[in-house]
Amino acid sequence: MAENQTPAAPQPTIAQDIVNAATKAFNPTSTAESREAGLEEYNGIIASATTWVLLPVLNSLIKPNLLPQWMREPLLQSLTLLPLRPDGVRSTLEFVFSVHPSSQGSGSAQPQKNGASITHEAVAVGTKLLSSVPPTMTAEAWFRAISGQLLDLLDGIAGKDLAKVVAQIVGFGILGQRQFGAPGAPGWEVFVQPLIEAVNPSLAPESRPICAESDGDVTTLCLDRVIVPAQRLETALHRLSVLVLSNSSPGLCRRILKPIIVQLWALASWGQPAEAAEARFVSPARSLVQTYLQLFGKLDSISPIVDDLLCTGADSPPQPPWRYRLTANGEIESALRTQQGEDLSLVWNEVEHKASVLVGIMASVCSNADVATVFLHYLDRWIQTAREQDQVQIKIVAQDHDSGSTVRQLVEVTLLQRLMIQAPEKLVGHVKQLIEVICQVLVADGRSPVGDDVVSVVLSLLNLVITAPGFQRSNMGAEQMKTIEDALGRLGGEDRPEVSPTAKNLGMLLRYRDELEEAGDGDSAARARHEEDEKTYRLAMSYISGDGDNPPPVVSEGINLLSKLIVAESPVLDIQAVAVLMSSLLKETDDFINLRVVKVFTLLANKHPKTTVQELLDGYLDAQEKSSTDVRLRFGEALAQVIERLGETFCGPVANEVCESLMSIAGRRGHRPKTMAKQAREERLEGAKRQRVEAAEAGEKAGEVVDEEEEAMTDREGENMAMLARIVEGWEGKRGSEDVRMRASALSILGAGLETNICGVEERVVSDAVELCLQVLTLERGPELGILRRAAVVGILSLVRALDGAREEKRQLGLVLTETGRAELQSRLSYVAETDGDGLVQQHARDTIESLESWRARETASAWTAQLQMRVDGGAAVSGSDLIQGRPRIEEI
Numbered sequence: 001m002a003e004n005q006t007p008a009a010p011q012p013t014i015a016q017d018i019v020n021a022a023t024k025a026f027n028p029t030s031t032a033e034s035r036e037a038g039l040e041e042y043n044g045i046i047a048s049a050t051t052w053v054l055l056p057v058l059n060s061l062i063k064p065n066l067l068p069q070w071m072r073e074p075l076l077q078s079l080t081l082l083p084l085r086p087d088g089v090r091s092t093l094e095f096v097f098s099v100h101p102s103s104q105g106s107g108s109a110q111p112q113k114n115g116a117s118i119t120h121e122a123v124a125v126g127t128k129l130l131s132s133v134p135p136t137m138t139a140e141a142w143f144r145a146i147s148g149q150l151l152d153l154l155d156g157i158a159g160k161d162l163a164k165v166v167a168q169i170v171g172f173g174i175l176g177q178r179q180f181g182a183p184g185a186p187g188w189e190v191f192v193q194p195l196i197e198a199v200n201p202s203l204a205p206e207s208r209p210i211c212a213e214s215d216g217d218v219t220t221l222c223l224d225r226v227i228v229p230a231q232r233l234e235t236a237l238h239r240l241s242v243l244v245l246s247n248s249s250p251g252l253c254r255r256i257l258k259p260i261i262v263q264l265w266a267l268a269s270w271g272q273p274a275e276a277a278e279a280r281f282v283s284p285a286r287s288l289v290q291t292y293l294q295l296f297g298k299l300d301s302i303s304p305i306v307d308d309l310l311c312t313g314a315d316s317p318p319q320p321p322w323r324y325r326l327t328a329n330g331e332i333e334s335a336l337r338t339q340q341g342e343d344l345s346l347v348w349n350e351v352e353h354k355a356s357v358l359v360g361i362m363a364s365v366c367s368n369a370d371v372a373t374v375f376l377h378y379l380d381r382w383i384q385t386a387r388e389q390d391q392v393q394i395k396i397v398a399q400d401h402d403s404g405s406t407v408r409q410l411v412e413v414t415l416l417q418r419l420m421i422q423a424p425e426k427l428v429g430h431v432k433q434l435i436e437v438i439c440q441v442l443v444a445d446g447r448s449p450v451g452d453d454v455v456s457v458v459l460s461l462l463n464l465v466i467t468a469p470g471f472q473r474s475n476m477g478a479e480q481m482k483t484i485e486d487a488l489g490r491l492g493g494e495d496r497p498e499v500s501p502t503a504k505n506l507g508m509l510l511r512y513r514d515e516l517e518e519a520g521d522g523d524s525a526a527r528a529r530h531e532e533d534e535k536t537y538r539l540a541m542s543y544i545s546g547d548g549d550n551p552p553p554v555v556s557e558g559i560n561l562l563s564k565l566i567v568a569e570s571p572v573l574d575i576q577a578v579a580v581l582m583s584s585l586l587k588e589t590d591d592f593i594n595l596r597v598v599k600v601f602t603l604l605a606n607k608h609p610k611t612t613v614q615e616l617l618d619g620y621l622d623a624q625e626k627s628s629t630d631v632r633l634r635f636g637e638a639l640a641q642v643i644e645r646l647g648e649t650f651c652g653p654v655a656n657e658v659c660e661s662l663m664s665i666a667g668r669r670g671h672r673p674k675t676m677a678k679q680a681r682e683e684r685l686e687g688a689k690r691q692r693v694e695a696a697e698a699g700e701k702a703g704e705v706v707d708e709e710e711e712a713m714t715d716r717e718g719e720n721m722a723m724l725a726r727i728v729e730g731w732e733g734k735r736g737s738e739d740v741r742m743r744a745s746a747l748s749i750l751g752a753g754l755e756t757n758i759c760g761v762e763e764r765v766v767s768d769a770v771e772l773c774l775q776v777l778t779l780e781r782g783p784e785l786g787i788l789r790r791a792a793v794v795g796i797l798s799l800v801r802a803l804d805g806a807r808e809e810k811r812q813l814g815l816v817l818t819e820t821g822r823a824e825l826q827s828r829l830s831y832v833a834e835t836d837g838d839g840l841v842q843q844h845a846r847d848t849i850e851s852l853e854s855w856r857a858r859e860t861a862s863a864w865t866a867q868l869q870m871r872v873d874g875g876a877a878v879s880g881s882d883l884i885q886g887r888p889r890i891e892e893i
Helices: 012-026 032-048 051-061 069-080 088-099 120-131 139-154 160-174 186-191 193-199 230-245 250-268 275-295 299-307 344-365 368-390 399-422 431-447 452-467 478-493 500-519 524-544 552-567 575-586 591-607 609-621 629-649 652-666 673-700 715-731 740-756 763-779 783-808 819-835 839-872
Strands: 212-215 218-221 226-228 322-326 332-336
Touching (some): 012 032, 012 051, 012 069, 051 069, 088 120, 088 139, 088 160, 120 160, 139 186, 160 186, 186 193, 193 230, 193 250, 230 250, 230 275, 230 332, 250 322, 250 552, 275 299, 275 344, 299 344, 344 399, 368 399, 368 431, 368 452, 399 452, 431 452, 431 478, 452 500, 478 500, 524 552, 524 575, 552 575, 552 591, 575 591, 575 609, 575 629, 591 629, 609 629, 609 652, 629 740, 740 763, 763 783, 763 819, 819 839
Antiparallel strands (some): 322 332
């Protein structure tokens, strides 16, 4: 699509031509001949019109009750098939972005180049449009038809912002649905299978041999023995990176990367790559491996990498073996593996490098507990192997089996060594399990020597345990302590130069730590718990903040760890810092992250309501005018959920401050000077731009004869377009005033707060809230203010529900709606129900009147019941007015 194409208003005659042709083509009362001729005319109009012209025209024509159903359905079908055009996907997205503008954008004609102008609502609408399969097509046919355009956009040909949006559409809208995104489903086969096959060709089905390359109609077997060219591999890695790292779902990351994690490791650990290979192949693969292990750094995820640490490809029958290789140009490609064996001396030289890279990644992204679990697993395997080797036996084994076993043992030993050198502080994450292994080896060595190399490693581990911060003898049981002390004494007295000096030193150190422990006191269990919480807290904060470039799945995992600490009420939490951090995340553009953040706020509000509400209220008010309307609305959504979570604890000064702040936003007196200056500047720029465009159009049209029919516009179309323009433009409010969407949001939250716990809000605040809603209904009469009046009438309805709920629960209210006030309120609502130009406002007003009448009937019945009960008890009858004497009243609204 050309850069200068903008969503300009379509010619009205096109809409009329489409309606006329559709009438001829689809009218059931017409003859078959006329319908056939009309269908040909209709198809011709659709085919000749550009996508940008058809999108707004068809979108306006399919509105409910505008056209007959027999005409609306074919028009809707034509609209749903527009993405199949060569420019259909991008045009559809840009149209959606243009009709869902962000308040932060400046109305640019190129929304795809401005990330701030792509709103959450626009992405959601685009996702729904492109992931919905038309009824006339199968899911596989639909996805294959639009996959080329989506993948091109994923490559970044239209900018990184649009590439991220497309990744979210594919990841959430298509792969996020079980019927489309499960392995083997249409969406998976179209968008994921080609990418993972490019990384691991062995995943190709048996019906498609990987040694075949197709060039047009000619298929050549084993052409130059290359099965995946470097360009295809690079493209697959880039698309996988954008797709995985742009989506917040850890499950999507696991589904996509698990089948190819070993091959990604082979690329990520490439030894001394060329500069081109590092940037194009190694770095993207390493980023994916780090993300995978950061999310799923358990033993079952790391074991496949360790077991195939020296992987250079794959050998998975029935597919032939293949490997990655470096070309003369510094690129990496996949080629069939030669049948000759590899030099083990060259393989062994890579073990140290690859083990060091893996341990570095584990130390940076995996938790202490996960690293300790991996270490203990391979330590136990190594000890078992060492014991077996001490038993002298004569066996005949195949040479390849012997070499494979030797390489595996070398890999595991090297991994253990690198863990002890590069990440010793992470090995004490499971102290009890580590001590058990140490005791087992020392007991076995006392019965029959297991070898000084094994004992040396065990003593090194014991040194790590004893010198670890916070170590105490109480960490070990009495039996374990006796076993270790006896073994250290025995080893120190033996003539074993490699282990005896170390054993003596450890015995002295153990006694020293024992005396140090006796000199102090403290609850070791509580301290250990506190230390574990501190580790989790630091890990969560590193996941969330880190270096500022953590992908969304990692951030999501960090929020999950933080939520667990909040639920456990851990004392290591800095509540103010957590609230500020969550506020910064709420300003990001990822819906999944935002939902997790809102949940964290609701958890914080349980124990720290004042801090949480104040943080959200500050973000919602935005006194410094730094946030966009979209960001402020997200703070409002979080505030509404927190108020609902607080329930009856939403009371006192906190409730009064929240309600007063919401009323200050919803009122007409809100003034934002920075916003006013920005709007004035944009108006000047827009005016200058409009003058240049008009001058250019005047020059182009000089001497031309313009067809009067093309200039004509029906009165109805003109009125509709003008009204829509006024509504959209009016949402931003007058210069310097509060955005209408913010005012409507504030009224909605205010009503929800009153309905949550009206007993916790002062009478004065409630009275002001009702007065504000009535003023909005009376004075804010423009069509662009319809959403504001809807929120106002719903706010009054919430008040009536709150009063009725308090009466049902027999809660003491500090106010009473008198008969005079109720009659006045009902009168004003009746006027609104009859005169307002918004249908929803009228309906809500009628619903509120009905609720008022029902509430009055129940209140009267309750008063009669109370009077009757007092007579039965021998008391004097009281009048209805006496029932509310002595209480504050809302006399007039």
